[in-house]
Amino acid sequence: MLLVPCPNCGPRNAADLTYRGESHPRPDPGTATKHEWRTYLYLRDNPSGWLRESWYCSSGCRTHFQIERHTLTGEIRTPPLPGSKTAGGT
Numbered sequence: 041m042l043l044v045p046c047p048n049c050g051p052r053n054a055a056d057l058t059y060r061g062e063s064h065p066r067p068d069p070g071t072a073t074k075h076e077w078r079t080y081l082y083l084r085d086n087p088s089g090w091l092r093e094s095w096y097c098s099s100g101c102r103t104h105f106q107i108e109r110h111t112l113t114g115e116i117r118t119p120p121l122p123g124s125k126t127a128g129g130t
């Protein structure tokens with residue numbers, strides 16, 4: 041069982057949430073090429089290590105949130121919020 045920390049509900053069984061996939065920045069609609077859209081929509085890295093993922097708390101607070109999960113160990117950490125300064129973490 042994978043416990044995923046919802047920012048509002050706390051740790052929840054992954055079966056109670058909806059996995060939204062690997063999280064990566066959306067290209068600029070005004071300047072993106074077809075190749076950039078194709079890469080954004082269909083290609084995934086599938087790394088052996090830390091991966092930023094999007095989840096949806098579908099049976100709880102209905103919040104979209106992101107976590108970082110190590111694909112080999114299953115360790116989970118919360119990524120810093122956009123615009124926040126980290127205290128020297130990796």
Ligand SMILES: [Zn+2]
Nearest residue numbers: 046049097100
């Ligand atoms: Zn929640």
